[in-house]
Amino acid sequence: MAGDGRAATRQQTPALSSEAPSLGGAAGSAEQPRLRWVREFWASTLGKKIVVAATGVILAAYVILHALGNLKALQGPGDGEPAAVDQYATFLRDVGDPVIPAEGLLWIVRAILLAALVIHVVGITQLIKRNRAARPGNPPVVRRTLASRTMALSGFLLLAFIVFHILQFTTLTIHPTPLAQGAVYANLYGAFQEWWIVAIYVAMMAVLFLHMRHALWSVLQTAGWDKPNRNPTFRRGATTTALLVAGGFALIPILFFVGALPEPPSASASASAGIEAPG
Ligand code: HEM
Numbered sequence: 001m002a003g004d005g006r007a008a009t010r011q012q013t014p015a016l017s018s019e020a021p022s023l024g025g026a027a028g029s030a031e032q033p034r035l036r037w038v039r040e041f042w043a044s045t046l047g048k049k050i051v052v053a054a055t056g057v058i059l060a061a062y063v064i065l066h067a068l069g070n071l072k073a074l075q076g077p078g079d080g081e082p083a084a085v086d087q088y089a090t091f092l093r094d095v096g097d098p099v100i101p102a103e104g105l106l107w108i109v110r111a112i113l114l115a116a117l118v119i120h121v122v123g124i125t126q127l128i129k130r131n132r133a134a135r136p137g138n139p140p141v142v143r144r145t146l147a148s149r150t151m152a153l154s155g156f157l158l159l160a161f162i163v164f165h166i167l168q169f170t171t172l173t174i175h176p177t178p179l180a181q182g183a184v185y186a187n188l189y190g191a192f193q194e195w196w197i198v199a200i201y202v203a204m205m206a207v208l209f210l211h212m213r214h215a216l217w218s219v220l221q222t223a224g225w226d227k228p229n230r231n232p233t234f235r236r237g238a239t240t241t242a243l244l245v246a247g248g249f250a251l252i253p254i255l256f257f258v259g260a261l262p263e264p265p266s267a268s269a270s271a272s273a274g275i276e277a278p279g
Pocket residue numbers: 063066070089110158162165166169170182184188201205208249250252253
């Protein structure tokens with residue numbers, strides 16, 4: 001599948017490069033406005049692919065760190081003190097304080113992630129449009145691979161999931177189960193007692209696996225590191241990384257649902273944080 005994608009990418013290049021402004025010309029001229037090379041880089045198909053890959057790496061790095069952070073839920077509800085995952089969430093809010101105001105670093109990271117996500121989605125959408133424009137009418141000049149179609153769909157599903165997920169666990173706007181600010185363990189416990197919430201999360205982690213596996217492999221191709229003798233290792237590496245991340249995430253809802261993780265002392269969680277009523 002990935003191999004097909006690569007072949008398609010190579011076939012597309014001549015058709016698309018004719019639309020792309022030259023990078024060297026703009027960068028080399030002293031009269032050009034300073035930021036012109038950025039515009040021209042973004043306007044070129046290769047430049048867009050590099051930006052999409054770079055922003056994808058930023059997003060993947062966040063997803064890997066987030067999966068590792070979530071695994072702190074496996075340490076349970078805490079023995080007379082806040083749960084490890086709650087302490088970790090507090091640390092993320094307070095890190096840098098007092099040099100940086102509380103939540104300052106968190107907001108910087110949020111701004112970087114949001115910018116990376118917007119640029120990633122805009123870049124991908126434009127590349128897809130450009131691909132379609134390069135083959136007007138039917139039959140297609142370039143064979144659209146199953147992988148590329150799956151990437152657009154899985155990316156769209158992940159975007160919808162992220163919106164739902166932030167509205168649920170960060171802003172606490174959607175609360176089909178009781179949620180409290182800062183009580184991450186109790187929030188997860190409550191949410192993942194509901195089979196349909198578990199089903200959404202586990203299904204979305206399968207989508208994340210598919211998206212990440214192909215994305216990691218594509219990044220290596222965009223970087224030009226793919227070589228026939230290395231590709232099997234790269235493919236295995238992409239599959240293993242995506243499996244570990246998606247599997248690590250999926251473990252949390254599953255373990256809460258099957259009762260492998262203990263119930264939090266709900267009274268103390270509610271008292272310290274103020275439970276939001278569901279609905
Ligand atoms: C089973 C899977 C997941 C669980 C249990 C989970 C859990 C959580 C929790 C509890 C929070 C709120 C943390 C806090 O209040 O401090 C959160 C925030 C967040 N999650 Fe997830 N997450 C999962 C998967 C994902 C995935 C796959 C993505 C991205 C593709 C993601 C992106 C985010 C983002 C962007 C935030 C907001 C962070 C912030 O700005 O505060 N999560 N997640």
